[in-house]
């Protein structure tokens with residue numbers, strides 16, 4: 001199999017999305033390369049969540065091409081779509097977990113939906129995933145309301161990993177976490193990328209996360225990708241939004257903390 005920059009697990013070309021007759025995405029071109037962590041940034045309300053939800057098939061597009069693992073999703077039949085759904089895991093920005101289900105039942109949810117395994121094996125798989133994200137097996141019986149924000153994100157990550165996906169979509173995974181929990185979460189994502197070779201599409205506006213975890217960054221503005229490339233390329237960009245974002249007061253303060261931390 002080809003390996004290198006042209007080996008994209010997700011290809012998005014000229015994607016246009018309207019939400020309630022308002023054009024949110026106006027010709028998006030972006031790739032997620034195999035094995036990379038791509039940071040996806042842009043102003044609040046720019047359409048980062050909309051693009052994520054469009055790629056995974058939860059929102060309709062008006063035009064454009066979305067390919068996953070080389071398959072045009074518009075041409076995939078239901079059985080192909082179901083197979084592709086199993087090959088990615090998603091951590092949503094809101095409503096990360098079912099509050100009425102225990103941690104264990106949350107993580108088992110996709111396993112029960114896609115695989116027919118005994119209860120014992122299903123539970124064993126869920127516990128293995130909880131351990132993979134650094135949680136002790138005894139959280140299995142807890143309810144989400146009993147957990148800290150950082151633990152909830154980890155459980156949601158364990159659920160996203162339940163079916164051993166090749167791609168992770170993470171929508172603002174560290175927002176609302178304290179800086180230490182956020183740094184630990186980023187480290188966990190890096191470990192998963194390095195040990196399992198997972199490709200990660202991470203929406204974030206956490207500059208520390210971008211510096212710490214991401215191989216490449218894509219910036220969304222005015223419905224298009226205004227820049228994509230390495231952090232060095234972002235730092236050198238003359239685009240006004242990128243300059244204020246990557247060189248602003250907040251950027252420096254945040255990056256100082258990241259360097260020290």
Ligand SMILES: Nc1ncnc2c1ncn2[C@@H]1O[C@H](COP(=O)(O)OP(=O)(O)O)[C@@H](O)[C@H]1O
Pocket residue numbers: 019020024042043044045046047048049050051
């Ligand atoms: N379910 C929805 N109903 C109405 N408008 C929506 C909905 N979801 C998103 N939008 C609009 O689409 C735009 C992009 O939203 P979103 O993708 O959530 O932004 P981001 O994730 O970049 O902060 C915003 O203008 C938002 O108001």
Ligand SMILES: [Mg+2]
Pocket residue numbers: 048049050093171
């Ligand atoms: Mg969002």
